[in-house]
Amino acid sequence: MCSTSMSENFVFSLAILLLLLSTSCSGSILKTKAKIKSAVFLSPKFELGPGLVVNGIYYDIDFPRGHVAIKSFNAEVVDEAGNPIPLHETYLHHWLVVRYHQSKANLQWNNTVRNSGTCQGNTLPQYFGLGSETRGTATDIPDPFGIEIGNPAEIPEGFEEKWLVNVHAIDTRGVEDKLGCTECKCELYNVTVDSHGRSIRPDYKGGLVCCYDHTQCKLKEGFEGPKRSLYLKYTVEWVDWDDFIVPVKIYIIDVTDTLKLSDDSKGMNSDHNCKIDYIVEACNADHNEANSCVHVKRTSLPLQIGGYVIYGVAHQHSGGIGSTLYGQDGRVICSSIPTYGNGNDAGNEAGYIVGMSTCYPKLGSVKIIDGETLTLESIYNSTKEHAGVMGLFYLLVAEQLPYPHFRHSTRSSFFMDVNNIFLDN
Ligand SMILES: *[C@@H]1O[C@H](CO)[C@@H](O)[C@H](O)[C@H]1NC(C)=O
Numbered sequence: 001m002c003s004t005s006m007s008e009n010f011v012f013s014l015a016i017l018l019l020l021l022s023t024s025c026s027g028s029i030l031k032t033k034a035k036i037k038s039a040v041f042l043s044p045k046f047e048l049g050p051g052l053v054v055n056g057i058y059y060d061i062d063f064p065r066g067h068v069a070i071k072s073f074n075a076e077v078v079d080e081a082g083n084p085i086p087l088h089e090t091y092l093h094h095w096l097v098v099r100y101h102q103s104k105a106n107l108q109w110n111n112t113v114r115n116s117g118t119c120q121g122n123t124l125p126q127y128f129g130l131g132s133e134t135r136g137t138a139t140d141i142p143d144p145f146g147i148e149i150g151n152p153a154e155i156p157e158g159f160e161e162k163w164l165v166n167v168h169a170i171d172t173r174g175v176e177d178k179l180g181c182t183e184c185k186c187e188l189y190n191v192t193v194d195s196h197g198r199s200i201r202p203d204y205k206g207g208l209v210c211c212y213d214h215t216q217c218k219l220k221e222g223f224e225g226p227k228r229s230l231y232l233k234y235t236v237e238w239v240d241w242d243d244f245i246v247p248v249k250i251y252i253i254d255v256t257d258t259l260k261l262s263d264d265s266k267g268m269n270s271d272h273n274c275k276i277d278y279i280v281e282a283c284n285a286d287h288n289e290a291n292s293c294v295h296v297k298r299t300s301l302p303l304q305i306g307g308y309v310i311y312g313v314a315h316q317h318s319g320g321i322g323s324t325l326y327g328q329d330g331r332v333i334c335s336s337i338p339t340y341g342n343g344n345d346a347g348n349e350a351g352y353i354v355g356m357s358t359c360y361p362k363l364g365s366v367k368i369i370d371g372e373t374l375t376l377e378s379i380y381n382s383t384k385e386h387a388g389v390m391g392l393f394y395l396l397v398a399e400q401l402p403y404p405h406f407r408h409s410t411r412s413s414f415f416m417d418v419n420n421i422f423l424d425n
């Protein structure tokens with residue numbers, strides 16, 4: 001049998017639905033990627049009623065085990081029958097998948113294993129994560145690259161590697177202002193304190209501070225609707241680890257990062273401050289006439305260790321026009337542009353960002369040098385104000401090119417030249 005269809009029984013009689021395509025199917029497509037394994041998992045159930053927000057953290061989720069390389073990660077929100085839920089009913093603000101080490105002796109003791117950068121502490125630590133664009137954004141990592149996980153040598157004695165997912169979703173059925181609810185405008189949430197009970201600054205207009213777990217966005221007068229149970233359905237592809245796979249590092253750059261460089265005696269010390277979301281002020285009418293109502297936000301920061309860019313994608317919210325990452329010399333490292341839906345169905349919801357374009361540079365063609373200062377630019381349409389917007393850039397970087405390519409490829413002399421240029425600097 002070779003079926004990936006999601007019949008009701010199939011999904012819900014097995015909490016974990018594991019499809020080992022490589023062993024159960026044969027066919028021309030699978031021959032070329034015979035080693036690739038694939039599984040579809042469901043997050044724990046979350047319940048949402050009209051206007052409600054869930055911001056749940058679910059520990060120890062189902063995930064590929066063992067020493068493997070992740071090749072892709074896709075997700076979407078589904079209901080109990082497995083039907084995809086459109087964004088205009090349940091807005092998927094974001095989902096994040098985070099790696100951690102769990103103490104076997106003390107179940108309360110767990111340490112986040114963050115990605116390679118660049119925000120402070122455990123801010124934006126995820127290995128995988130997207131928002132409304134998740135159904136229409138490519139996440140495949142080309143051969144021979146992969147995200148290495150589960151390497152026993154990296155797991156401390158007495159700990160296990162585990163994964164958690166954070167799902168932030170907003171049920172906008174029957175709300176007065178769908179865009180306002182998805183932008184987490186504070187006035188619609190009737191909140192005066194944040195999730196930690198601290199009072200919210202009166203000038204804070206909107207963002208994650210106002211739409212935490214269990215908050216309620218303003219409904220149309222008298223609207224009532226049923227609660228329903230939803231899941232994040234996620235599909236992971238991976239291959240068993242071997243020495244021919246080239247590991248990639250994950251970087252997430254946040255346009256709100258206000259980096260302070262301080263020069264201590266040993267060298268440069270950096271003090272990142274990623275705030276994750278920001279406000280796009282509405283432009284004034286004069287600008288509007290000139291059709292120049294765009295809001296541009298930029299940040300510059302160095303990448304301590306560079307490498308070859310394998311994949312890049314930005315994350316923006318409604319109103320986003322595009323985002324570009326530049327190198328120190330002004331060259332474009334990757335430009336990522338949103339696609340807006342124009343229909344009703346899940347994956348094509350009118351007015352929502354349903355996909356982001358991605359960058360897959362030709363092997364070896366985009367290199368970031370060690371210590372190079374990158375500039376991230378995030379552009380929004382500012383005809384109207386937008387609260388709680390984001391400007392993140394997710395980058396996969398390989399420190400080496402695959403060795404055989406380097407030696408035997410017909411393009412090897414090109415790579416040699418590139419390397420020599422950088423070695424001379
Ligand atoms: C992990 O640690 C955090 C605090 O550091 C704690 O709140 C949480 O309950 C722990 N989770 C598990 C599954 O141990």
Ligand SMILES: *[C@@H]1O[C@H](CO)[C@@H](O)[C@H](O)[C@H]1NC(C)=O
Pocket residue numbers: 190
């Ligand atoms: C707003 O919150 C207050 C208490 O914090 C409550 O008394 C009031 O009914 C709420 N208003 C609405 C419209 O939900």
Ligand SMILES: *[C@@H]1O[C@H](CO)[C@@H](O)[C@H](O)[C@H]1NC(C)=O
Pocket residue numbers: 291293294321381382383384
């Ligand atoms: C911004 O959005 C308005 C509609 O809200 C549209 O008329 C305008 O063309 C957009 N501007 C840009 C630069 O996309």
